[in-house]
Amino acid sequence: MNGFERRKHIKIEQIFSVSIQLFFKYGFHKVSVNEIAKMANVSPATIYNYFGTKERLYAEMLLNWMDKQLEKYESILDSELAFVEKTKKIMLLEASNVKTLSDELPNISASEFGELAQMLESYTEDKVKRFFMKFVEVGKREGYIRLDLTEEKAMIYFTMFKNELGRHWEADNEDRITRSIDPLIELFFYGIAGRIQDRQKITGSE
Numbered sequence: 001m002n003g004f005e006r007r008k009h010i011k012i013e014q015i016f017s018v019s020i021q022l023f024f025k026y027g028f029h030k031v032s033v034n035e036i037a038k039m040a041n042v043s044p045a046t047i048y049n050y051f052g053t054k055e056r057l058y059a060e061m062l063l064n065w066m067d068k069q070l071e072k073y074e075s076i077l078d079s080e081l082a083f084v085e086k087t088k089k090i091m092l093l094e095a096s097n098v099k100t101l102s103d104e105l106p107n108i109s110a111s112e113f114g115e116l117a118q119m120l121e122s123y124t125e126d127k128v129k130r131f132f133m134k135f136v137e138v139g140k141r142e143g144y145i146r147l148d149l150t151e152e153k154a155m156i157y158f159t160m161f162k163n164e165l166g167r168h169w170e171a172d173n174e175d176r177i178t179r180s181i182d183p184l185i186e187l188f189f190y191g192i193a194g195r196i197q198d199r200q201k202i203t204g205s206e
Helices: 003-026 033-040 044-051 054-077 083-107 116-141 151-168 174-179 181-190 196-203
Strands: none
Touching: 003 033, 003 044, 003 054, 033 044, 033 054, 044 054, 054 083, 054 116, 083 116, 083 151, 083 181, 116 151, 151 181
């Protein structure tokens, strides 16, 4: 990366950082390009040169934000934590992110973002699916996921759990959800019936 490309990259990251703060706080319609430019210390012309439209800036910002969340998931999965702890952290983070997106995206009309849904679908099919396949592979290797379970079925199961967490993830009960995650993780791995030895493995009890 030469000097020009490096400066451009820094400016784009500044624009994304400010855009996330403003769009997620006030919503797409209440934030102007001029406000973003002022906070990011760039000119409005720079933003239009890079992104063309406010709608395109929003879409690119959203994908950039999702990339950063996925990097956090990867960091957790590659850590030295036990697989159960990895799953707990990833599930809590994903539930929080689902809540953030569910608060933001309904305010965006299809007419304004004709290609956004397609971009998000493509993102899920590509990057999210690749991460989840890695997650399942690690779980199988460490003995927490059945070897005969396909990635597709495991992803459906995981999605059901994190969507339910996201539905309950509100500002006034975030701490409660975090405190009660352990029994939910036990349920996630071993179901309603469970087995004594499995419950002991999860909880560390004798």
